[in-house]
Every structure is written in C-alpha cells, then in structure tokens.
C-alpha cells in the first residue's frame with residue numbers, strides 16, 4: 001500500500017469513529033495520519049486531516065517560529081515542565097535540572113539535563129538554589145489556578161538577582177466547537193532545528209496574565225517580546 005493509500009485508510013477509519021462519536025479513537029488515527037502527510041508533503045491530505053481534527057474539537061494555530069541560543073549563566077538552571085523535547089536541556093545540557101510531573105515525558109527526553117519527577121507547585125529545593133529558572137511552554141499545560149503558586153515557588157528557589165525566563169503562547173477564547181488547542185512550533189537551535197507541537201485542553205492565557213503574576217510575586221519585568229502568538233518574559237528576583 002502506498003503512503004497516500006495508508007493515510008486515506010486512516011482518515012476513512014477516523015470518519016467511521018467520528019460517526020460513532022468516538023473522538024478518542026478518531027484522534028488516535030488522525031495524528032499518525034497527520035505525521036505521515038507531513039512527511040510526504042501532501043497539502044491535499046493535510047487539509048482533509050485538519051478539517052477532521054477541527055470537527056472533533058481541535059484548534060490549530062499557524063506554525064510559530066522561535067530562535068533560541070544557550071542561556072548565559074555559569075550557574076544551575078531549573079527547567080519547569082522540562083520533559084518532552086527538553087529544549088532548555090538541549091541548549092544548556094548538564095547545567096539544567098529538568099523537573100516534570102510526568103515520568104514518561106522525562107524518560108522520552110533526550111538531553112544531558114538531570115531529570116527529576118516533581119510538581120512545579122511544590123518544589124523540593126531549598127530557597128536560593130538556582131541562578132535561572134525557565135518555563136518553556138509549560139504554563140499552557142498547568143491549570144491556570146496553579147500559576148500563581150508556580151511563580152511563588154520559582155521566586156523562592158531562585159537566588160537574589162536570579163532570572164525567571166518564560167516562553168508561552170496566547171490562547172484565545174474560542175467558540176464552543178473547539179475545546180483543544182495545538183501550537184505547532186518551529187524551533188531554531190544553534191546546531192539543530194526542532195519541529196514539534198504542544199496541545200492542551202483549552203484554557204485562555206496571554207502575556208498580561210503572566211505580567212500580573214510577576215507583579216504579585218515581586219518579580220521585576222526586565223524584558224518582554226511577543227511574536228505572532230508566542231511571547232517571552234524575562235523576570236528578575238530583585239530583593240533589596
């Protein structure tokens with residue numbers, strides 16, 4: 001069977017699942033079909049797959065591009081939600097302590113970071129332990145009502161003048177048909193390109209939400225940018 005025929009078969013089976021109102025089974029067919037269609041660059045099949053995913057509640061952003069270079073620090077970096085692609089660990093290797101609630105996500109991560117299963121709302125480190133804390137598209141996975149606690153914990157474990165770097169995405173309020181949100185990312189690292197996608201159940205968020213949390217927790221906002229739908233904040237713990 002050709003690649004195209006295999007993809008069409010997956011779409012057909014997914015249509016059957018959609019008719020039977022089994023979204024989970026349809027998802028399990030459409031995502032592999034999506035990966036295959038991407039590999040063979042079939043615009044026609046990609047269009048059909050996106051249409052089917054939309055029917056079962058997925059909202060896809062346009063791919064977002066971000067350029068990244070290693071963080072400038074001699075000290076330790078705590079990476080919150082550092083499983084998955086483990087981008088910060090790819091950039092700064094053994095300087096990074098990657099924590100994630102999901103053991104599976106950490107196991108799949110390929111970099112030299114030290115990987116620890118831990119909840120960002122309940123960090124087991126002593127105060128003033130890290131020079132830098134990062135969150136690379138982790139907040140979108142953490143329920144909004146827990147964000148403040150994560151900021152408080154990051155503040156506590158950072159040294160004075162320590163930096164908290166956040167990359168995340170604006171998630172808009174969508175119509176009722178969509179309840180899942182996916183951001184496809186094209187990441188340019190110094191020696192490698194990473195194409196990935198992070199998907200979550202819908203919860204709205206924007207840069208203003210994070211700036212308010214920074215103010216509440218006494219972080220100083222040192223730098224910020226927005227590019228398309230993604231944004232970045234550089235916060236500083238400045239205790240006098």
Ligand SMILES: C[S@@+](CC[C@H](N)C(=O)[O-])C[C@H]1O[C@@H](n2cnc3c(N)ncnc32)[C@H](O)[C@@H]1O
Nearest residue numbers: 081083084085086087100101102105119120136
């Ligand atoms: C988008 S994914 C991984 C992004 C990752 N930083 C990367 O470089 O690819 C977000 C991660 O946050 C993790 N996560 C969700 N809630 C968490 C929490 N309370 N504490 C720590 N990690 C959490 C998820 O398990 C998931 O692996």
